[in-house]
Structure formats: C-alpha cells, structure tokens
Amino acid sequence: MKFEIARDRLIDALSDVMKAVSSKATVQILTGIKLEVDDEGLYLTGSDSDITIRTFVPAEEDGEQLIRTARGGSIVLQAKYFSEIVRKLPTNEVEIEVSNHLQTHIRSGKSEFHLIGSDADDYPLLPEIDDDRHFAIPGDLLKTIIRETVFAVSTSESRPVLTGVHWQVKDGELVCVATDSHRLARRKTRLENAPEDEYSIVIPGKSLQELNKILADSGDPVGITMSNKQVLFRAGHVLFYSRLLEGNYPDTSRLIPSEYKTDITVNGRTLLQSIDRASLLAREERNNVVRFMAEGGNTVEISSNSPEIGKVEELVETSSIEGEDLKISFSAKYMMDALRAIEGQDIVIRFSGSMRPFVLKSVEDDTLLQLILPVRTY
Amino acid sequence: MKFEIARDRLIDALSDVMKAVSSKATVQILTGIKLEVDDEGLYLTGSDSDITIRTFVPAEEDGEQLIRTARGGSIVLQAKYFSEIVRKLPTNEVEIEVSNHLQTHIRSGKSEFHLIGSDADDYPLLPEIDDDRHFAIPGDLLKTIIRETVFAVSTSESRPVLTGVHWQVKDGELVCVATDSHRLARRKTRLENAPEDEYSIVIPGKSLQELNKILADSGDPVGITMSNKQVLFRAGHVLFYSRLLEGNYPDTSRLIPSEYKTDITVNGRTLLQSIDRASLLAREERNNVVRFMAEGGNTVEISSNSPEIGKVEELVETSSIEGEDLKISFSAKYMMDALRAIEGQDIVIRFSGSMRPFVLKSVEDDTLLQLILPVRTY
Known part of the structure; x- marks a missing residue:
C-alpha cells in the first residue's frame, strides 16, 4: 500500500470515523482504524462493535486530485496515535506507505513516522444489511x-x-x-x-x-x-x-392523557429561565423538584424551597390560563429538557390534575409532544 | 442592610472574588462571600485562607450611580448559590436586603430569592500587611x-x-x-x-x-x-x-552553566511543533523523552522511539549551529513549556555537553532564561 493524500481531507474523514472508536475498546483490533486504498480512493472504518462508521475520500472530486495511489492495499493503525499524528503533520501533503508487511510510514515535509500496524484481515467485516427497507x-x-x-x-x-x-x-x-x-x-x-x-x-x-x-x-x-x-x-x-436494541418497546400511547383540566399558554423561553432560577435552590436536597401554581389571574407562581439554603418564588406572566386552578410539582431538569426541545416558541401546557402526567406542545406545531410525570409534594 | 445594584457590575465583582473561594473549603464560613455595604459602595471578600480577594464597587462612578444604599450592613452568603443566583436574575436591577438578622432577600423583576446568610463577624479579618515595602x-x-x-x-x-x-x-x-x-x-x-x-x-x-x-x-x-x-x-x-511560603529558597545561580560547547539558533515555533510531533510517540512508555542530535550541517534531528508503537524522525532547519556535535535527550514537555514561555521568536539554545543542563533564550532579549536538565539515554 502506498498513496498520497491531502492532510485536511484525511483529517475530516478521520474525525468522523474516530467517533465510533472507543478508548475503552476490549477487542484489541477495534482500538485501530482500518485504511483501504485503491484507484477509487480511500476508505476508513472505525467501530466499537455497537457503532461502525465508514467514510470514503474519492481519488478525484470536482476535477481535483485528492489521492494519488501508487499501490493499493489495506492496514489497521492505532486510532489514537494515527489521528494525533495526522493532525500535527507539518505540511498538507501526506504520504502513507506500508512496507515489510505491517511497517507503516507516514511522511510529510521533513517529518517521518513509523507505526507498527495490524493485519486488515483481522478487522471485523461490516454489518450485513438488506437494502429493501x-x-x-x-x-x-x-x-x-x-x-x-x-x-x-x-x-x-x-x-x-x-x-x-x-x-x-x-x-x-x-x-x-x-x-x-x-x-x-x-x-x-x-x-x-x-x-x-x-x-x-x-x-x-x-x-x-x-x-x-x-x-x-x-x-x-x-x-x-x-x-x-x-x-x-x-x-x-x-x-x-x-x-438495534432487542426486546419489545412498551406501548406508550396509553400514558398520554385524553382529557385535560387546565390549559396554560406561555412563552417557552420565559418559563425556561424561571424554572432554571427556581432549580438553583432545589438541586441537591430536593432532587431538583420545583412547584408550579396557577390560582386565578394570568400569572403562575414558580417556587422551590430548601430548608438548609433558602427559597425562591417567582411570578411568570402567561398568555392565558383556562380551566381549573392547579398546584403541581415536577422535576426542574425534565421541564427544562422539554422546554429546550420545543425551543423558545409559545407553548401550551395541558394538565389533567396534580397527580396526572401533563403534556407540552408548541402552539403552532403539533408534531412534537413532551410529557412529564409530576412528583407528589402537596 | 439594604441596597440596589446593577447586576452586571455585581457579576464582574463576584467573578473576581469567586476565584479565591474553594469548593473544598474546610472552614465553613469560607464557603461564603462577605458583603459589606455603606455609602461609599459595596465590598466583596472571598478567601480560601491561602488567597484572599477583596473587590469594591463604588456607589458612583463617572457620574453614574451604581449602588443605592438604603441601609448599610454586612452579611456572608453561600458563594456557590449567591453567584449562580445573581448570574441568572431576570433583570439588571437587583435589590439585596437583610432582615430578621440573617434572612437575606434578593429581588429582581418578579423573582425573589430568600437565602439564609451567616454572621459577617464570624468571617476572618483581612491579612495585616505593612505598607512600607x-x-x-x-x-x-x-x-x-x-x-x-x-x-x-x-x-x-x-x-x-x-x-x-x-x-x-x-x-x-x-x-x-x-x-x-x-x-x-x-x-x-x-x-x-x-x-x-x-x-x-x-x-x-x-x-x-x-x-x-x-x-x-x-x-x-x-x-x-x-x-x-x-x-x-x-x-x-x-x-x-x-x-507566602516559608523556608529558604535554594541558590539556583550555580545551576546555570558558565561555559557552553554548542550554540544553536533556531525558530522557536518551528522547533516547538517538531518536538510536539516527536512527543506523540514518546508519551506513555518513554516518559516523554525525545532525542536531539546535531552532527554537521545546519539541521538538527529530533526523534523518539517507542518499541510497542513505532518511531518518528524529523529534520529541523536551524539558522546556525556553532561548536561541537551533540547528542542529547530531554523531556518533550519541559522543552515545549520553555519554548511556549519564550513565544515563537528566534531563540538560541546553549549546550555544555550531553549530560549538562542547557539554556534557552530569545536572540533579541536577555531578560528571560529557561534551563532544562537532560535525561541520560545515549
């Protein structure tokens, strides 16, 4: 195997396959990256046996020669060393040559690395996959x-x-x-x-x-x-x-309430910031639980209380509150995760009482639903 | 104690004093930050008993009112919570009030925090220092x-x-x-x-x-x-x-050689990058040792060798090599630290033989000297 390649293209391709390589790999060969080069170009493969990533750098792209292959072949190189070496090479022209069976030479400018590779035949084959679905x-x-x-x-x-x-x-x-x-x-x-x-x-x-x-x-x-x-x-x-994971995924559709007692429309970003503040005092002692109260008017009260440290109360303006008064407690982390997923839009939160799951949606868009189970505190 | 302050100024002052507060403080009161406010302005103090930092926010600066003090006083607040709260307050107007002895209220917009403070009299006094030296x-x-x-x-x-x-x-x-x-x-x-x-x-x-x-x-x-x-x-x-540290600092002047046998002038940045590459294969097995060889001509060879992984050799152009041929080994980390301290300028390295300390200086500037002891490998 012997070829020349542009360093920046090699770095891009490597940084993708490196995401599959685990530093804790138990199978020795999977600490390596497989390189295969032929007249078409260079294939790189990395795997942790759960994930396998394979990238390709074509020999030519848009009329530009990216790889010059003098001799095709394949080798497995230690991922950690190979990627660090390539990243630090002095010039954009890189020559990689395998001689004497597994002796690999990486040359760039006046710098020459010699790495001891592993036999590419020992590297696992790609997963087989039918193309019909x-x-x-x-x-x-x-x-x-x-x-x-x-x-x-x-x-x-x-x-x-x-x-x-x-x-x-x-x-x-x-x-x-x-x-x-x-x-x-x-x-x-x-x-x-x-x-x-x-x-x-x-x-x-x-x-x-x-x-x-x-x-x-x-x-x-x-x-x-x-x-x-x-x-x-x-x-x-x-x-x-x-x-893929084996086993039957539970039927989750029954979890989602079919009737609601309180609908609150509020700006997602404002609510997120308020929950974030309330969670400051709720993190350690109270398992990150905050209280949420709607009792008349157009504001909700967010609060949390940690006997050792102190408490926080805050009023948040809503666009509308419809239905019954409400007192409910939930994990600030789950609420913030859900609000971040919906992203700063106006959202509607639909409650079915303080002990029932509640759902969050964007007011404009029905494709995404977030559901959270409350925590019993009242 | 009761005062109003602009949040951005409070954040700036806090982020300075926070650098003295250790999360591992063994003295309970030092997990807190001391606030003292009077008509002059606000003093913040943080300490880990080794370092003490005190900042001041004046009541008025360049004709702008930064603090409005309604009632002077002092309190110690948990550093971790106080700084996070301030950072996340909803508006730039912050009111801080201590009532009922140690009950502290932090108000901003429609948000109100209640923190339980500690008595400022329990906070250590500032170190005493004479002003003469x-x-x-x-x-x-x-x-x-x-x-x-x-x-x-x-x-x-x-x-x-x-x-x-x-x-x-x-x-x-x-x-x-x-x-x-x-x-x-x-x-x-x-x-x-x-x-x-x-x-x-x-x-x-x-x-x-x-x-x-x-x-x-x-x-x-x-x-x-x-x-x-x-x-x-x-x-x-x-x-x-x-x-300050107690004890006599050793006399280091004798360490610095008075005679040199080889002087090498080279671009600091080029050498740094070359050492960095050579250290890639030297890190784990070889205690980060690289070899450096000057044997005629205007180039030096940098190399390292790790039997398990591979080896690297590289030639570096110099501006000049004067004196005896040289083979020496040293810690790549120490060399890189020294080169970074001198910063990318042209440098001169002065050797007194392969077993003697060598020094690095900028060619333009004599104020900074870096000295490294070699490692015996040849």
Missing part, C-alpha cells in the same frame, strides 16, 4: 428529530430497551418515541416517498447522539436502511451503522 | 512575568518551597525564579522607582496563577506590597492577598 430524510430534519427525542431515553440499564429511541414507520409517518418512564418525548414526521411496509426498531440513544455529531446541518437527504439487527444511515460519503 | 509594575508586564515563570514550579510537596516562585528585589531589579529541580525559569525585570531595600519572598505558584486570571491585560500599574508572611497586589478596585 429504505427511506430518506433531509439531514437537518433528521438532526432536529434526534435532538427533540434522544434526551428522554433512560440512562439506567434496568430496562435496556428504554435506553433507545423507538422508531416506527406506519401510514406514511415516522413516529419517534423516547421515555425513561418519568418523562416522554414523541415526534411525528410525515415522510415523502414513505415505504408501504410497517417498520418498528429501537435505536440506542448513544448511537443517535454520535450520528447527530456527524450529520451536516443541510437539506441533503440521508438514506436510512433498516434490518432486524442493524440500521444504516448513509449521508454523502459517510456510512453509519448501529446495532 | 512597596513597588509597582504595569499589569500587562506582571502577567508576562507570571506566565514566563510559574509553569516551572514543582507540583510535588516533597520540598514545599519549590511549589512557589522566588521573587527577589535587588539593585533596582526584580528577579523571579521557579524550578522543580528538573528545569528552571528565570525572568529579570528592571523596575522604575524601585525600592532601595532588598526583598526576598516565595509566592505560591497557585496564587500567581489565580492572580493572572484576574489581572487585566493593560498597562495600568499594579501595586505590590510585601510583608513577612503576605504579599498584596492592588489592581484598580481589586485587592489580592496571598500567603
């Missing part, structure tokens, strides 16, 4: 969907399936649901060219967070292909594979 | 002096006096020396209006690092007053006290 979503929309739901997954392994986001394709719609059994986020997205079959998969939250870091904020379509054990996201020259 | 240095110069020396202090407590920087005032000159017995940094500064006496104190490295964060990068003078146990830096409205 396929649809596409614009990249920026996919990022929004991930951001609006993934924060609500469970961080506890007691019910592993809840550490993932449930993706269901049905009737031309993608429904994404995440819950840790204290709060829930549900996002519905109408699909263009939706597949006719019904799909139901659970994607690990961690995979979606890593995918989100790689996706560009552009309208270019991201291809999504599902199999029984894997999902593949294809964005430009990047392939992102994730294993 | 005094001189001044422009703030930006003081920052430079700190940056050029403080990194070289010892991090080990085995010889506590080496965790500080030795400041000596003598013959109209300030000489600052730091060493961890493997490397040394020495900076000489000619003083205007220097005091006639000789002073010699050792300031904890940690204190100087915190001071550096507070000082503005301006030419305004910083007053420096030394006593036997304390040093006081006075910059505008900020007073910064640090305790």
Whole structure:
C-alpha cells in the first residue's frame, strides 16, 4: 500500500470515523482504524462493535486530485496515535506507505513516522444489511428529530430497551418515541416517498447522539436502511451503522392523557429561565423538584424551597390560563429538557390534575409532544 | 442592610472574588462571600485562607450611580448559590436586603430569592500587611512575568518551597525564579522607582496563577506590597492577598552553566511543533523523552522511539549551529513549556555537553532564561 493524500481531507474523514472508536475498546483490533486504498480512493472504518462508521475520500472530486495511489492495499493503525499524528503533520501533503508487511510510514515535509500496524484481515467485516427497507430524510430534519427525542431515553440499564429511541414507520409517518418512564418525548414526521411496509426498531440513544455529531446541518437527504439487527444511515460519503436494541418497546400511547383540566399558554423561553432560577435552590436536597401554581389571574407562581439554603418564588406572566386552578410539582431538569426541545416558541401546557402526567406542545406545531410525570409534594 | 445594584457590575465583582473561594473549603464560613455595604459602595471578600480577594464597587462612578444604599450592613452568603443566583436574575436591577438578622432577600423583576446568610463577624479579618515595602509594575508586564515563570514550579510537596516562585528585589531589579529541580525559569525585570531595600519572598505558584486570571491585560500599574508572611497586589478596585511560603529558597545561580560547547539558533515555533510531533510517540512508555542530535550541517534531528508503537524522525532547519556535535535527550514537555514561555521568536539554545543542563533564550532579549536538565539515554 502506498498513496498520497491531502492532510485536511484525511483529517475530516478521520474525525468522523474516530467517533465510533472507543478508548475503552476490549477487542484489541477495534482500538485501530482500518485504511483501504485503491484507484477509487480511500476508505476508513472505525467501530466499537455497537457503532461502525465508514467514510470514503474519492481519488478525484470536482476535477481535483485528492489521492494519488501508487499501490493499493489495506492496514489497521492505532486510532489514537494515527489521528494525533495526522493532525500535527507539518505540511498538507501526506504520504502513507506500508512496507515489510505491517511497517507503516507516514511522511510529510521533513517529518517521518513509523507505526507498527495490524493485519486488515483481522478487522471485523461490516454489518450485513438488506437494502429493501429504505427511506430518506433531509439531514437537518433528521438532526432536529434526534435532538427533540434522544434526551428522554433512560440512562439506567434496568430496562435496556428504554435506553433507545423507538422508531416506527406506519401510514406514511415516522413516529419517534423516547421515555425513561418519568418523562416522554414523541415526534411525528410525515415522510415523502414513505415505504408501504410497517417498520418498528429501537435505536440506542448513544448511537443517535454520535450520528447527530456527524450529520451536516443541510437539506441533503440521508438514506436510512433498516434490518432486524442493524440500521444504516448513509449521508454523502459517510456510512453509519448501529446495532438495534432487542426486546419489545412498551406501548406508550396509553400514558398520554385524553382529557385535560387546565390549559396554560406561555412563552417557552420565559418559563425556561424561571424554572432554571427556581432549580438553583432545589438541586441537591430536593432532587431538583420545583412547584408550579396557577390560582386565578394570568400569572403562575414558580417556587422551590430548601430548608438548609433558602427559597425562591417567582411570578411568570402567561398568555392565558383556562380551566381549573392547579398546584403541581415536577422535576426542574425534565421541564427544562422539554422546554429546550420545543425551543423558545409559545407553548401550551395541558394538565389533567396534580397527580396526572401533563403534556407540552408548541402552539403552532403539533408534531412534537413532551410529557412529564409530576412528583407528589402537596 | 439594604441596597440596589446593577447586576452586571455585581457579576464582574463576584467573578473576581469567586476565584479565591474553594469548593473544598474546610472552614465553613469560607464557603461564603462577605458583603459589606455603606455609602461609599459595596465590598466583596472571598478567601480560601491561602488567597484572599477583596473587590469594591463604588456607589458612583463617572457620574453614574451604581449602588443605592438604603441601609448599610454586612452579611456572608453561600458563594456557590449567591453567584449562580445573581448570574441568572431576570433583570439588571437587583435589590439585596437583610432582615430578621440573617434572612437575606434578593429581588429582581418578579423573582425573589430568600437565602439564609451567616454572621459577617464570624468571617476572618483581612491579612495585616505593612505598607512600607512597596513597588509597582504595569499589569500587562506582571502577567508576562507570571506566565514566563510559574509553569516551572514543582507540583510535588516533597520540598514545599519549590511549589512557589522566588521573587527577589535587588539593585533596582526584580528577579523571579521557579524550578522543580528538573528545569528552571528565570525572568529579570528592571523596575522604575524601585525600592532601595532588598526583598526576598516565595509566592505560591497557585496564587500567581489565580492572580493572572484576574489581572487585566493593560498597562495600568499594579501595586505590590510585601510583608513577612503576605504579599498584596492592588489592581484598580481589586485587592489580592496571598500567603507566602516559608523556608529558604535554594541558590539556583550555580545551576546555570558558565561555559557552553554548542550554540544553536533556531525558530522557536518551528522547533516547538517538531518536538510536539516527536512527543506523540514518546508519551506513555518513554516518559516523554525525545532525542536531539546535531552532527554537521545546519539541521538538527529530533526523534523518539517507542518499541510497542513505532518511531518518528524529523529534520529541523536551524539558522546556525556553532561548536561541537551533540547528542542529547530531554523531556518533550519541559522543552515545549520553555519554548511556549519564550513565544515563537528566534531563540538560541546553549549546550555544555550531553549530560549538562542547557539554556534557552530569545536572540533579541536577555531578560528571560529557561534551563532544562537532560535525561541520560545515549
């Protein structure tokens, strides 16, 4: 193997695949990155066995030569050292050559590194995936969907399936649901060219967070292909594979109340800042619980109280309060997560009494629903 | 106590005193910040008993009213909560009132916090300091002096006096020396209006690092007053006290070679980047040691070798090499620290043989000297 490549392009491709490489990898070969070069270009692969990322740098792009391949081949190089070396090379011209079986030379300017590689045949094969269950979503929309739901997954392994986001394709719609059994986020997205079959998969939250870091904020379509054990996201020259979580995702539709007793319309950003202040004194002793009270007029009172430190009370103006008076307590963190997901718009919060879950939505848009279970304090 | 203050001014003053407050304070009262208000303005004090910082916000500045004091007084408030609360208040108008002895109310917009304060009489008094041993240095110069020396202090407590920087005032000159017995940094500064006496104190490295964060990068003078146990830096409205280290600082002048065998002049930035690359493979196994070789011609070879991972070799062009051929090994970290302190200028490195300390200086400027002890590998 011997080729020349522009350092900036190699850095870009490497920084994507590095997101799949874990510093705690237990399988030795997965501490490495696989390089394969031929006349087409360079493929880089990184994996932690849950996530596999494969990027491609073409030999030529828009008439510009990016890679000059003198001799094709493949090698696995220690991810940590290889990426740091490339980042610090003195010039933009990089030559990589494998000689004497696994001896790898990285040359740039007057600098020459010799790394001991591993045999590329020992690197795991890419996950197999059938190409039949396929649809596409614009990249920026996919990022929004991930951001609006993934924060609500469970961080506890007691019910592993809840550490993932449930993706269901049905009737031309993608429904994404995440819950840790204290709060829930549900996002519905109408699909263009939706597949006719019904799909139901659970994607690990961690995979979606890593995918989100790689996706560009552009309208270019991201291809999504599902199999029984894997999902593949294809964005430009990047392939992102994730294993799926096994087990049945619970039916969450029963959680969402069908009747409401109090509707409050309020500016999301104002409420977020107020909850943030109230949570300052609620963090340690009181498990981050704040109180929320609507008793006549157009204002709600947010408060919290920590006997050791002090208390805080605040009035927040609303656009309208309809229905019964209300006293309810909830986790400030869950409320802030939900308000951040909806983003600073005017929102409506619908309550069904102080001991029942309540939901938050944008007043303009019905696609995203956030649900929170209250905490008993009154 | 009752007064109104502009939130942005309170935040600025708080962020300075917060640098003295340790989250691990063992003395309960030192987890707090002392507020004292009178017709002159507001004084804030924070301390971890090693460092004490006191800031002042005047009632009026340039004809603008910053504080309206209705009732003078003092209180100690939990630093962590108070600073977070102030930072998140909804408006720039803040009212702080102490009622019922220690009950403190913080009001802004429609938000009201109640904190339980502590008695200001329980807060330690400011260190006593005589005003006679005094001189001044422009703030930006003081920052430079700190940056050029403080990194070289010892991090080990085995010889506590080496965790500080030795400041000596003598013959109209300030000489600052730091060493961890493997490397040394020495900076000489000619003083205007220097005091006639000789002073010699050792300031904890940690204190100087915190001071550096507070000082503005301006030419305004910083007053420096030394006593036997304390040093006081006075910059505008900020007073910064640090305790001094006890014990005799070693005489380091004998460490600096008087004769040299090889002089190498080279661009500091180029050399820094080359050492940085060589250290990539030297970090874990080889205690960060790189080799440096000058054998004829105008280039030096930088290399390192890690049997498990690989090796690196690099040639660096110099401006000139005078004297004997040289093979020497040293800590890449110490070399990079020294080169960063001198900053990207052309530098001269003066060697006295492969087993003797060597020194680095700027070619233009003799005020700063960096010395490094080599490591035996050849």
